[in-house]
Amino acid sequence: SQKIEQNSEALNIQEGKTATLTCNYTNYSPAYLQWYRQDPGRGPVFLLLIRENEKEKRKERLKVTFDTTLKQSLFHITASQPADSATYLCALDPSYNFNKFYFGSGTKLNVKP
Amino acid sequence: DAEITQSPRHKITETGRQVTLACHQTWNHNNMFWYRQDLGHGLRLIHYSYGVQDTNKGEVSDGYSVSRSNTEDLPLTLESAASSQTSVYFCASSGRSGLDLVYTGELFFGEGSRLTVL
Numbered sequence: 525s526q527k528i529e530q531n532s533e534a535l536n537i538q539e540g541k542t543a544t545l546t547c548n549y550t551n552y553s554p555a556y557l558q559w560y561r562q563d564p565g566r567g568p569v570f571l572l573l574i575r576e577n578e579k580e581k582r583k584e585r586l587k588v589t590f591d592t593t594l595k596q597s598l599f600h601i602t603a604s605q606p607a608d609s610a611t612y613l614c615a616l617d618p619s620y621n622f623n624k625f626y627f628g629s630g631t632k633l634n635v636k637p
Numbered sequence: 638d639a640e641i642t643q644s645p646r647h648k649i650t651e652t653g654r655q656v657t658l659a660c661h662q663t664w665n666h667n668n669m670f671w672y673r674q675d676l677g678h679g680l681r682l683i684h685y686s687y688g689v690q691d692t693n694k695g696e697v698s699d700g701y702s703v704s705r706s707n708t709e710d711l712p713l714t715l716e717s718a719a720s721s722q723t724s725v726y727f728c729a730s731s732g733r734s735g736l737d738l739v740y741t742g743e744l745f746f747g748e749g750s751r752l753t754v755l
Contacts (some may be wrong), residue, residue, distance in 0.1 A: 556742055567727050567746030568680070583713070613679065617742065623668065623687065625744060626696075629679030 527552040530614060530628040532547045537604060540634055545599040554616035557590055558625060559599050562611045571612075572599075604635045626630030639664040643728050643747035651755055656715040658726055658750045666732030669711040670744070671695075671703065673724040680727065686711055718754045726750045 529548045535544050547557070555576050560568035574581045574590045574597070581588045587600040601608050611632045615625040641662040647704055648658050662669065667688045672680040682695030684703040692703050700722060702714045729744040 529680075530679075558742065559746075560744075565749070566745070567729075567748050569746070570743040573742055582692075615680075615744075622723035624682065624685060624695075625742070627672070627681065629677060 525581075526626070528552070528614065528616060528626060528628040530612075530631045532629060532631070534632040534634055536634045536636065540603055540606060543601040543604045543608070543635070545635055546607050547597040547599070547628055547632065549595050549616060552595075552616055552618050552626075553592075554618050555620045556617040556625075557588075557597050558615045559586075559588055559597075560627075562613060562630065568613055581583060588627040601633075604633075606635050606637050609633055609635045639732055641728060641745050641747045643726075643750045645750060646748065647751045649753045649755065650718050652718060652720060654717075654718050656718050656752065658713045658715075658728075658752070660711045660713065660728030660747060661709055662728075662730040662743060662745070663709065664730055664732060665708060666730035666745070667708070668731045669705070670729045670731075671701070671711065671713045672729065673697065673722075674722050674727060683713065683726075684711075690731075718752075720754050722730045722752065724752060725755045726752060 527550045553624045553625045558573045562568040572588045574588050585602045611630040613630040615627045617625050644659045671683040672683045674680050681697045686692050686705040727749050728747045
């Protein structure tokens with residue numbers, strides 16, 4: 525069956541360090557992969573999209589990698605801040621039309637001052 | 638500013654009752670989606686629509702229905718609410734944006750509707 529797996533255990537790191545979150549998938553061949561941020565009681569907010577032919581994408585302190593051989597995406601936040609504390613969700617689209625995204629269950633990040 | 642709004646934000650109902658959750662977007666997006674979010678399951682796709690009069694079933698569509706009579710609205714109906722449908726429901730939309738109307742795939746989410754079925 526198709527699965528999108530993110531570490532269900534919270535990631536606790538110290539302010540200023542780099543946080544690395546993992547998204548693994550099986551039985552998908554995604555054309556696109558996205559990362560979202562979700563704060564408690566709020567809807568997810570889009571952060572980054574990476575295409576299957578892109579190895580890496582950056583936006584300010586955020587970096588996403590996409591390895592279609594390993595079937596894995598890594599999401600990095602450099603120089604993390606307590607305000608980065610949230611749940612981060614990965615989502616993938618197996619089509620080439622941006623038509624439908626399937627989500628992982630998310631990893632909670634706690635950045636301690 | 639364009640936005641996507643859901644109502645009600647909180648609802649408590651009884652088993653067997655019909656419930657409708659509203660979703661309204663002012664992005665003029667063609668694509669609209671309904672997800673449910675439960676602990677340990679993440680966001681699961683219930684129904685989606687690519688335009689007026691178009692509706693499609695997602696991963697967990699049993700017990701739910703949608704209709705799309707205009708671009709802005711995609712109401713989600715629970716025909717006969719069950720306790721297993723207690724969840725947080727999120728509506729989302731996507732479409733072309735920016736000056737060049739590029740299709741980015743970005744999903745814009747509402748704030749969610751928390752439904753409790755007793």
